[in-house]
Amino acid sequence: MRMTKGRDSIIDSEYEGASPPFVLRLAGAYTAFWLWMAYAPHHRSDWLLENLLVFACLGLLAGTYRKLPLTAASYVQLALFLSLHAYGAGISYGATPLDPWLQVVFGGGRLPYDRLVHLSYGLLLACPAAEVLVRTMGLRPAAARVWAVVLILATGAFYELIEMWVAAAVAPELGTLFIGSQGDPWDTQRDMELELYGSGAAVLVSACLTRFPRRPRLSAG
Secondary structure (H helix, E strand, O other), X not given: XXXXXXXXHHHHHHOOOOOHHHHHHHHHXXXXXXXXXXXXXXXXXXXXXXXXXXXXHHHHHHHHOOOOOOOHHHHHHHHHHHHHHHHHHHHOOOOOOOHHHHHHHOOOOOOHHHHHHHHHHHHHHHHHHHHHHHHHHOOOHHHXXXXXXXXXXXXXXXXXXXXXXXXXXXXXXXXXXXXXXXXXXXXXXXXXXXXXXXXXXXXXHHHHHHHOOOOOOOOOO
């Protein structure tokens, strides 16, 4: 779909890219946290496997920054998700200090922190995905939100396959630790369910905020 010049200007004004100083500060904060988590991870080999896609993702973000700088909100959401993943990879998804509280939130079950990250994958990445679809494909925001949910589910399913392939090819002995199924036959389906809930909630909130913008405050004078 080809966008007109007028539509280009509307999109550019609605999705103003984050300033370089902001991006540098955010990248610095994330890098500091990532290095802290990387200093003495629970299991070095598993940590490396968990970070292979992170390296690729960061390279993609750096390579596209000049041509497609995302909004500050999108970069913050990306940094939050990557930080959640860095914590899980460093401490171990299998046992984090947050597990007792998360067990209550998710109603028991295995690896509650892993569940949180899958929920966050949809919750924090759906809106950045919708932004990219609007700006690169010329989709209307409503259509972009729907396709963002589809994209989250598709990439989530593909990641489950990547986990299996990488574990089998690189380190078969780490397969159970890396994949984290822990004997749950519905592990993949439960993960994708949370990604669906997270992405659906994110795009609904985004749609409501767009449809009902905050009214400006009246001046005291």
